[in-house]
Amino acid sequence: MLTDSHCHLDAPEFDADRDAVIARARAAGVIAQVVPAVVAPGWPKLRALCDANPGLYPAYGLHPMYLAEHEDRHLAALRHVLRIGRPVAVGECGLDFHVEGLDRALQQTLFEAQLKIAREFDLPVIVHARKAFDAVIATLRRIGGHGSGAGNALRGVVHSFSGSQEQARQLWQLGFHLGIGGPVTFDRAQRLRRIVATMPIEFLLLETDAPDQPDAFHRGQRNEPARLAVVRDCIAELRGMSTDALASATSGNARRLFKLPMPA
Numbered sequence: 001m002l003t004d005s006h007c008h009l010d011a012p013e014f015d016a017d018r019d020a021v022i023a024r025a026r027a028a029g030v031i032a033q034v035v036p037a038v039v040a041p042g043w044p045k046l047r048a049l050c051d052a053n054p055g056l057y058p059a060y061g062l063h064p065m066y067l068a069e070h071e072d073r074h075l076a077a078l079r080h081v082l083r084i085g086r087p088v089a090v091g092e093c094g095l096d097f098h099v100e101g102l103d104r105a106l107q108q109t110l111f112e113a114q115l116k117i118a119r120e121f122d123l124p125v126i127v128h129a130r131k132a133f134d135a136v137i138a139t140l141r142r143i144g145g146h147g148s149g150a151g152n153a154l155r156g157v158v159h160s161f162s163g164s165q166e167q168a169r170q171l172w173q174l175g176f177h178l179g180i181g182g183p184v185t186f187d188r189a190q191r192l193r194r195i196v197a198t199m200p201i202e203f204l205l206l207e208t209d210a211p212d213q214p215d216a217f218h219r220g221q222r223n224e225p226a227r228l229a230v231v232r233d234c235i236a237e238l239r240g241m242s243t244d245a246l247a248s249a250t251s252g253n254a255r256r257l258f259k260l261p262m263p264a
Contacts, residue, residue: 089124
């Protein structure tokens with residue numbers, strides 16, 4: 001039984017065949033999927049999708065790549081939807097220094113605000129970090145509350161991790177998980193493979209980021225949650241363990257982090 005800790009099933013790429021995509025995921029053993037938001041106008045669709053489909057769990061947040069669509073009032077709206085929308089996390093939020101022209105100061109402001117909201121609601125965060133790992137780690141350390149004795153400490157996952165061994169170690173020390181998906185299946189991803197092969201398994205989550213980031217066997221195609229099995233098989237081989245053991249461990253990690261119900 002697998003848990004996809006990050007997939008965008010509300011994306012328009014799935015509008016034509018979403019029910020079939022979910023059915024294929026279940027047939028492949030994916031029994032739970034966390035669906036993070038990217039913009040406030042998409043929250044109602046995401047909430048309705050998760051309400052209608054057992055095994056789908058919503059997270060609400062403001063993605064750093066969509067700055068032009070975010071408004072100041074959306075932070076107040078985030079607090080409201082967290083009260084009524086049965087969320088399992090705040091996100092997708094974070095920093096993206098890869099895309100040209102994105103206002104870094106505004107990204108930072110929105111990221112910090114969402115981290116504080118996550119602490120306020122005692123929810124984990126789903127973090128986007130691209131070419132911004134040092135800045136993300138510094139922000140998590142500053143806002144996180146670990147060891148401060150002042151309220152809830154931040155916890156969560158840095159999804160689609162692509163940083164260094166040292167950055168991974170710093171995230172574990174902060175209690176953060178690493179989300180690993182399709183990129184680990186590419187032969188050229190040697191640094192990522194080394195990290196995944198030896199990292200503490202209690203901080204490992206599996207993800208697809210569907211419809212993005214397909215595995216090496218589906219390059220150029222729309223990704224979907226059923227292909228989490230490909231990621232599982234690759235990581236199990238890297239770690240020298242059975243696929244069942246890896247699925248059990250990573251699904252347990254996701255269940256504890258997001259407080260998901262036990263599978264029936």
